[in-house]
Amino acid sequence: MDEVETWLRQWERRLGTGMADPVVQANVGMFRPRRVVGTLCPDDVEQVRAIVGSAVKGVTLYPLSTGHNWGLGSREPVRDGAVVLDLRRLDRVRLLDLDLGVAVVEPGVTQGRLAGLLSDSSYMLNVTASSAHTSIVGNALERGVGLRRQRCEDVAGMEVVLADGRLIRLGNWPDEEGRVVPYGHEVGPALMPLFAQSNLGVVTAAVIRLLPRPRxxxxxxxxxxxxxxxxxxxxxxxxxxxxxxxxxxxxxxxxxxxxxxxxxxxxxxxxxxxxxxxxxxxxxxxxxxxxxxxxxxxxxxxxxxxxxxxxxxxxxxxxxxxxxxxxxxxxxxxxxxxxxxxxxxxxxxxxxxxxxxxxxxxxxxxxxxxxxxxxxxxxxxxxxxxxxxxxxxxxxxxxxxxxxxxxxxxxxxCGWRPYRLDVDHMSAGGPPDVLRRLKEVFDPRNVLAPGRYEPP
Structure with a gap:
C-alpha cells in the first residue's frame, strides 16, 4: 500500500464507511472519464481543513459542491489521479437575515432549498434556470448567470480553506453577533475574485446578497x-x-x-x-x-x-x-x-x-x-x-x-471567448507567468485541482 492509498484509508476510517469511495460516475457531456483515486465527503469545515492540510505527497484534491456541472464535465476533474473532495454534506444555512436581505450558505445548500426558505418573505434569491438541486456557492464560483444578474454579483463575502489548511474569511463577513454589511467589494486589493474560477483554495461558505421581491x-x-x-x-x-x-x-x-x-x-x-x-x-x-x-x-x-x-x-x-x-x-x-x-x-x-x-x-x-x-x-x-x-x-x-x-x-x-469552460478546454486567459506565481504563493505543493483554469 503506497502513501496515497494509506492516507485515503485513514480518511475512510475517520469519515465512516462509504464516505471515501473510488466512485466512477458517467457524465452527460460524454467527456473522457478521468481516473479518480477516491471521493471524500467531509461533514464540516474542520474536516475540510484537516483533509486539505494533511494531504501527503502525490495527493491532489478536486473540490466540488453538488457536482451538477452538466454539459461542462459534471463531476469530472480536469486531470487524472485526483481525489474528489465532495462538499455536498456541507449544507448549512448559517445565517438568514430577512431584514437586511442576506444569507450565509455552505456549498451543499441548493438554490431550491434557499428559495423555499424565502418563499414567504419580501426577499428572493437570484435563481438560475437549472435544477433546484444545484449549488448556490458552486454556481457563483463558476460565474454562472441567474435570471436577475450574474451570480458572482450576489457574493459579498467568502470563507476559504487554503492549501495548507488555514481558514480565511474575505470580503464583508458577519461578525460574532451576525452583523454584516452586504457590500460586494473589499477595501484595498480584492482577494475574493482570486477564488472564483480558480484552484487557489476551497470555498466553504459565502455571503449571498438577496434581492427585493417585486410586487x-x-x-x-x-x-x-x-x-x-x-x-x-x-x-x-x-x-x-x-x-x-x-x-x-x-x-x-x-x-x-x-x-x-x-x-x-x-x-x-x-x-x-x-x-x-x-x-x-x-x-x-x-x-x-x-x-x-x-x-x-x-x-x-x-x-x-x-x-x-x-x-x-x-x-x-x-x-x-x-x-x-x-x-x-x-x-x-x-x-x-x-x-x-x-x-x-x-x-x-x-x-x-x-x-x-x-x-x-x-x-x-x-x-x-x-x-x-x-x-x-x-x-x-x-x-x-x-x-x-x-x-x-x-x-x-x-x-x-x-x-x-x-x-x-x-x-x-472573432474575438469572443467563453466566460465559463468545460473540463476539456480549461485554459485560463490571464498572463501565464502571473497565474503561475499566484499558484506558487497559494498552493506551492499543487494540491488543489491541477489544471483547473490554469495557463496551458
Whole structure:
C-alpha cells in the first residue's frame, strides 16, 4: 500500500464507511472519464481543513459542491489521479437575515432549498434556470448567470480553506453577533475574485446578497423572424439601456424554425410596472419589427418557468429538465440515451455580433451533422451571454465534441471567448507567468485541482 492509498484509508476510517469511495460516475457531456483515486465527503469545515492540510505527497484534491456541472464535465476533474473532495454534506444555512436581505450558505445548500426558505418573505434569491438541486456557492464560483444578474454579483463575502489548511474569511463577513454589511467589494486589493474560477483554495461558505421581491411582474413576449435578428437586438438593447427591461433579457432561436422569441421582464411597484409594460409594448409595436407583442399571462411551460425564476422560484425547472432529458436531475449523468454539451461565449450586445454568432453556430451544425441551440442572455447593457447547447444521441458523441472544438476555434477567431469552460478546454486567459506565481504563493505543493483554469 503506497502513501496515497494509506492516507485515503485513514480518511475512510475517520469519515465512516462509504464516505471515501473510488466512485466512477458517467457524465452527460460524454467527456473522457478521468481516473479518480477516491471521493471524500467531509461533514464540516474542520474536516475540510484537516483533509486539505494533511494531504501527503502525490495527493491532489478536486473540490466540488453538488457536482451538477452538466454539459461542462459534471463531476469530472480536469486531470487524472485526483481525489474528489465532495462538499455536498456541507449544507448549512448559517445565517438568514430577512431584514437586511442576506444569507450565509455552505456549498451543499441548493438554490431550491434557499428559495423555499424565502418563499414567504419580501426577499428572493437570484435563481438560475437549472435544477433546484444545484449549488448556490458552486454556481457563483463558476460565474454562472441567474435570471436577475450574474451570480458572482450576489457574493459579498467568502470563507476559504487554503492549501495548507488555514481558514480565511474575505470580503464583508458577519461578525460574532451576525452583523454584516452586504457590500460586494473589499477595501484595498480584492482577494475574493482570486477564488472564483480558480484552484487557489476551497470555498466553504459565502455571503449571498438577496434581492427585493417585486410586487408586480409582467413578462412581455415578442416574436419575430430570424431575418430581423440584428435589428431586433439593437432595438432591445436601447430598451434595456432606458430601463424598460428588468433582469436578464432572453431571446430564443429554435434551430428548427426561423421564428425567434424574446422575453422581457418588467417589474417593480404595481403601478410603475404596468405603466412601464405599456410603454415598452407601444414602443416595440411602433418599430414594426415584431409579428406578435403581448403581456404574457398563460401557463405554457417555458414562459411559466421564466416567470417563476424571475420571481425567485426554481420549482418548475425540474419539469423542464425531465421533459428535456427524459429523466429527473438525479438521472441526467446516467442517461443511457442522450448526451449534453454547453458552449458559453460572451458577445458584445450588438445586433451584428448576435447575427454573426448565429451564422457560426449554423455553419458548425452543417459541418458536423449536429444540432445546437443558441439562446441570448443579455446580462447587461453591453454584454450578452450566448448559451449554446447540444442534446445529442450518445452514438454521436464524437461529432458533438468535434462541433464543440470548432465552436471554440470559430468564436475565438472573432474575438469572443467563453466566460465559463468545460473540463476539456480549461485554459485560463490571464498572463501565464502571473497565474503561475499566484499558484506558487497559494498552493506551492499543487494540491488543489491541477489544471483547473490554469495557463496551458
Amino acid at each position: 408586480a411582474l409582467h413578462l412581455v413576449r415578442l416574436t419575430f423572424d430570424a431575418s430581423r435578428l440584428a435589428t431586433v437586438v439593437d432595438e432591445l438593447r436601447d430598451c434595456h439601456g432606458q430601463r424598460l427591461i428588468s433582469g436578464i433579457l432572453k431571446i430564443y432561436q429554435p434551430p428548427e424554425s426561423e421564428e425567434c422569441v424574446a422575453y422581457c421582464c418588467v417589474d417593480g411597484d404595481p403601478e410603475l410596472a404596468a405603466l412601464s409594460c405599456a410603454l415598452l409594448m407601444r414602443r416595440v409595436e411602433r418599430t414594426r419589427l415584431f409579428d406578435d407583442v403581448h403581456d404574457y399571462v398563460g401557463d405554457e411551460q417555458l414562459p411559466g418557468q421564466l416567470r417563476r425564476c424571475l420571481s425567485g422560484d426554481p420549482s418548475w425547472n425540474e419539469l423542464v429538465l425531465e421533459n428535456w432529458f427524459g429523466t429527473s436531475s438525479r438521472g441526467i449523468d446516467a442517461n443511457p440515451g442522450n448526451g449534453y454539451l454547453f458552449f458559453l461565449p460572451l458577445l458584445p450586445f450588438q445586433g451584428a455580433a448576435v447575427a454573426r454568432a448565429r451564422a457560426l453556430v449554423r455553419e458548425v451544425c452543417a459541418e458536423t451533422g449536429t444540432q445546437w441551440r443558441a439562446t441570448v442572455n443579455a446580462i447587461s447593457y453591453d454584454v450578452i451571454d450566448l448559451v449554446v447547447s447540444c442534446l445529442f444521441p450518445k452514438a454521436m458523441a464524437a461529432q458533438a465534441h468535434r462541433a464543440l472544438d470548432l465552436l471554440h476555434r470559430r468564436f475565438a477567431d
